[in-house]
Amino acid sequence: MAAMNRKERELAEQYLYLVRDTVLGTMSLNESIQGFGYDDLYQTGCEALCHAAQKYRAEGGASFPTFASVVIKNRLISHCRKVARIQKPLEYMDTPQPSGSGLTYADTLPDDSFHGISDADTFLLLSQAKERCSGTTRKGIEALALKCRGHSGVEIAARYGVAPNHVAAWISRATKLLREDRLTA
Template sequence: MTEKEQDLILTHLTLVESLIYQVGYQKGVVGMEFEDLYQIGCIALCKAAAHYRPDRGATFKTYACRVIRNMLQDHREHASYIQNRLCYLDSPLSSDEGESYLDIIHDSQEPDAYLSEKELLELLNRAKSNYNGITKKGIEAIALKYQGYSNAEIANLYHVKANHISAWISRARSRLKADYPLTDLCYS
């Protein structure tokens, strides 16, 4: 930056703060806190100083205000867009229920919370009878993992490498996705 541009920036730095208050910042909204907006505003001020042309008839203050306000508003729209698409794990699923997404994840990680070991093994055995080959071996491996066996221990039982067990389980999981009661159980 030239000295003239640096002088313009330093003399008009207060514009950034005043425009942040006009545009509005929101604590707790990703990217919309004061510090975030101040950085965006300073970048916009530098951009205004670099592109300012006095021969176009506007004062630097007028031009800089427009550039800063536009960048802050663009950022606000983008932050709003992102915020609306975020899913917070601790937020409630609906106003009637006290359950959150975190509760669902916790439950899906521990199938014994809603199925006994006997019920789970029965479901896996029933599903195993519908498949053959690698998928069948993968279902058997899922059952063994649920019973506490490690991949290495299961590999020793089948006389294969441990990475084969991971591949078998992966294939079984993808095939079992269509079998609704087992869908969540495959990810334990």
């Protein structure tokens, strides 16, 4: 972008409120996705406002606020489309899993008491538990074993031909069963 002259800077500064109004009035903020937070959208909107100040011509028939609002909104939409193509939401450990089980991602992590178990013992225990289970719980135990081998949830989902949130639900169910078995043993 070329440097702004004094008149363009003053015009942008005078209508800075348009950025805030457009961001809050037309965009859905999502702080868990980089680029969709208020600060990121506000910055993009300010850049669009400066661009509008440089390109505005009164002879066009529209007032500057009308012209700038359209430029800002279009730039924000383009920004969101670009970010959506390259970003995935952050998954925080205290976020509820999409399976609707009420468990968080942290709930599916093994307790501290399991840190001393070797890989061989882990796979043996999972294999024994798998023999006692069927259906979704069995798939969850298989998915846990694959996770222990380093596969991601997306890779496991592709292997089974399902969405990744199904794999998360299977693992959640299997983890719950394994915890209950440990408590009753």
